[in-house]
Amino acid sequence: xxxxxxDELVKEFKKMPGIGLKTAQRLSFYILRISEQxxxxxxxxxxxxxxxVRYCSICGNITESDPCQICTDSRRDSQTICVVxxxxxxxxxxxxxxxxxTYHVLMGAISPLDGIGxxxxxxxxxxxxxxxxxxxxxxLATNPNAEGEAxxxxxxxxxxxxxxxxxxxxxxxxxxxxxxxxxxxxxxKALEGKLEM
Amino acid sequence: xxxxxxDELVKEFKKMPGIGLKTAQRLSFYILRISEQxxxxxxxxxxxxxxxVRYCSICGNITESDPCQICTDSRRDSQTICVVxxxxxxxxxxxxxxxxxTYHVLMGAISPLDGIGxxxxxxxxxxxxxxxxxxxxxxLATNPNAEGEAxxxxxxxxxxxxxxxxxxxxxxxxxxxxxxxxxxxxxxKALEGKLEM
Numbered sequence: 001x002x003x004x005x006x007d008e009l010v011k012e013f014k015k016m017p018g019i020g021l022k023t024a025q026r027l028s029f030y031i032l033r034i035s036e037q038x039x040x041x042x043x044x045x046x047x048x049x050x051x052x053v054r055y056c057s058i059c060g061n062i063t064e065s066d067p068c069q070i071c072t073d074s075r076r077d078s079q080t081i082c083v084v085x086x087x088x089x090x091x092x093x094x095x096x097x098x099x100x101x102t103y104h105v106l107m108g109a110i111s112p113l114d115g116i117g118x119x120x121x122x123x124x125x126x127x128x129x130x131x132x133x134x135x136x137x138x139x140l141a142t143n144p145n146a147e148g149e150a151x152x153x154x155x156x157x158x159x160x161x162x163x164x165x166x167x168x169x170x171x172x173x174x175x176x177x178x179x180x181x182x183x184x185x186x187x188x189k190a191l192e193g194k195l196e197m
Numbered sequence: 198x199x200x201x202x203x204d205e206l207v208k209e210f211k212k213m214p215g216i217g218l219k220t221a222q223r224l225s226f227y228i229l230r231i232s233e234q235x236x237x238x239x240x241x242x243x244x245x246x247x248x249x250v251r252y253c254s255i256c257g258n259i260t261e262s263d264p265c266q267i268c269t270d271s272r273r274d275s276q277t278i279c280v281v282x283x284x285x286x287x288x289x290x291x292x293x294x295x296x297x298x299t300y301h302v303l304m305g306a307i308s309p310l311d312g313i314g315x316x317x318x319x320x321x322x323x324x325x326x327x328x329x330x331x332x333x334x335x336x337l338a339t340n341p342n343a344e345g346e347a348x349x350x351x352x353x354x355x356x357x358x359x360x361x362x363x364x365x366x367x368x369x370x371x372x373x374x375x376x377x378x379x380x381x382x383x384x385x386k387a388l389e390g391k392l393e394m
Binding site: 003004005006008009011012013015016017018019022023025026027028029030031032036038039040041042043044045046047048049050051052053062063064086087088091 | 205225229
């Protein structure tokens with residue numbers, strides 16, 4: 001038994017990250033079970049995101065209005081830029097409520113193995129912003145993995161000659177974790193970044 | 198930062214079974230990343246399933262044409278009915294390629310705790326089929342858990358007085374598990390080892 005419409009939906013769900021065949025089938029049977037109204041809401045929500053959501057022309061964040069809420073917020077410190085790899089990283093930092101500067105999204109990280117070089121990232125526009133907007137401080141919040149570290153090192157070499165402060169987010173032990181289970185590189189970084197009490 | 202269209206999509210994804218907040222956000226960012234054409238394919242596939250897929254008026258299986266492919270297939274043995282809880286269970290049995298009879302979907306199992314009694318299941322139509330269509334054999338393939346066993350016992354008491362053979366799939370399936378997650382070989386063994394009730 002094979003129903004084309006169901007097979008088609010399973011195929012589409014399977015394209016999503018972290019969704020295998022079994023999960024795609026489970027989700028398809030969920031769609032079969034719900035009302036047409038509910039299915040319509042989901043389909044509409046998908047299309048609305050594509051229709052309404054744009055990238056901010058200043059920072060590259062996702063937004064419904066350009067420039068984005070953060071770039072147009074006069075209470076935010078536009079002289080400080082936090083550089084992240086993806087728009088979703090902004091969500092994580094915003095959730096802390098601790099950061100009052102602006103952002104810049106690179107849209108990835110340098111990864112020679114995946115054929116991604118500096119020319120594929122939004123680096124020119126970052127340098128342009130720093131030069132023309134009186135930016136005083138850049139915090140590099142790329143991921144603490146090989147690609148993110150390489151990207152941070154690369155950016156720091158470009159930014160420091162511009163006479164601004166360049167920071168890297170601290171790498172150390174996650175709060176609530178145990179020393180016993182931490183890897184050596186993390187512990188090394190935690191020791192290097194020790195703070196006086 | 199909160200973007201209404203994205204929040205809306207996260208909310209819709211979160212309604213799906215086994216999808217939590219983090220996964221819903223990951224899926225939403227996937228939608229943001231793909232092209233409008235690809236998003237449209239997904240949204241369409243969802244609506245197509247709702248528009249095209251119906252339940253077979255004979256067996257209750259999902260189908261694009263009524264009666265379904267299995268019920269209209271003359272090579273299938275219509276004197277043998279395999280009773281399952283959900284349409285997705287048919288997929289699992291069909292994948293073994295070992296079964297040549299027809300099906301009957303109950304649309305659930307007896308579960309007093311969830312307020313589901315025999316009157317909420319497609320039992321009348323099963324009895325009607327058995328009585329009027331010269332059915333000689335019924336294989337009860339409800340799940341090997343408490344609800345499925347109770348349902349099988351209930352059905353067996355109704356069916357045996359009709360003078361037909363009533364079988365229960367073998368407990369080659371791990372007790373407490375669900376048919377949906379069983380592998381093909383196990384399901385094949387379960388069919389081969391069916392026991393008269």
